[in-house]
Amino acid sequence: MPAPRPGYVLVAEKEIAARVAELGRAITRDYGETNLVLVGVLQGAIPFVADLMRALPIDLTVDFLRASSYGSGTTSSGTVHLAADLSVDIADRHVLIVDDIVDTGHTLAALKRELEARRPRSVRTCVLLDKTGRREIEVTIDYVGFTIPNVFVVGYGLDYDGLYRNLPHVATLEGI
Ligand code: IMP
Ligand code: MG
Numbered sequence: 001m002p003a004p005r006p007g008y009v010l011v012a013e014k015e016i017a018a019r020v021a022e023l024g025r026a027i028t029r030d031y032g033e034t035n036l037v038l039v040g041v042l043q044g045a046i047p048f049v050a051d052l053m054r055a056l057p058i059d060l061t062v063d064f065l066r067a068s069s070y071g072s073g074t075t076s077s078g079t080v081h082l083a084a085d086l087s088v089d090i091a092d093r094h095v096l097i098v099d100d101i102v103d104t105g106h107t108l109a110a111l112k113r114e115l116e117a118r119r120p121r122s123v124r125t126c127v128l129l130d131k132t133g134r135r136e137i138e139v140t141i142d143y144v145g146f147t148i149p150n151v152f153v154v155g156y157g158l159d160y161d162g163l164y165r166n167l168p169h170v171a172t173l174e175g176i
Helices: 013-031 046-053 106-116
Strands: 005-011 036-042 060-069 080-084 094-102 122-130 143-147 170-174
Touching: 013 046, 013 094, 013 122, 013 143, 036 046, 036 106, 046 060, 046 094, 060 106, 080 106, 094 106, 106 122
Parallel strands: 036 060, 036 094, 094 122, 122 143
Antiparallel strands: 005 170, 060 080
C-alpha cells in the first residue's frame, strides 16, 4: 500500500491569510487594551500562532504547551495530558488558547479545564479549523477560522504521522 499523500486543497493559502486577518481584528476589538497570553498548542498550532500574533497589534505574551492524548492514529482517545507545560504564570491573566483544529473536543476541553485551575482572569479558545460534526464533548470555541466537513486534513501545521505540517495550505489526505 502506498503511503497516504496530500489530496486536493481544502483551504488555500490566500483564504487562510484573509481569515487570519479577520480573526486578528475580532480579537483585537474584544481584548482592546488588556494584556493577553496567547497559548499555542504544539506542534500543530505553530504556523497559525505565528500568523495570528502578527495580526494582533496589542500587548501580548506568546507561550506554548504540548498536549498528548494516549493512543495513536488519526483520532484523539479522550485522555489528554500535558507533555510540556507553559513557562509563564497565567494567574490573573487573560488567556487565549490557540490550536490548529477541534475535532472531538477532548483536547481543548481538557486544556481549558487545566488552565482554568490556575486562576486566570479568563480563558478563551481559538482554532483555525472546526470539524463540528465530530464533537464528543461540548467545548466553547470563541474564534473559529473555518468550519470543515469530517475529512482528515493536513498542512498549515496539521500532520499525518509527522508529515505535511509545512504545506502553506490545508489539504485533504488521500489513501488512508
Ligand atoms: P480532538 O481532541 O479530537 O478535538 O483533537 C484535536 C487534535 O487531533 C488536533 O489538535 C490534532 O492534533 C488532531 N487532529 C484532529 N483532526 C485532525 C486532522 O484532520 N488532521 C490532523 N490532525 C487532526
Ligand atoms: Mg494538535
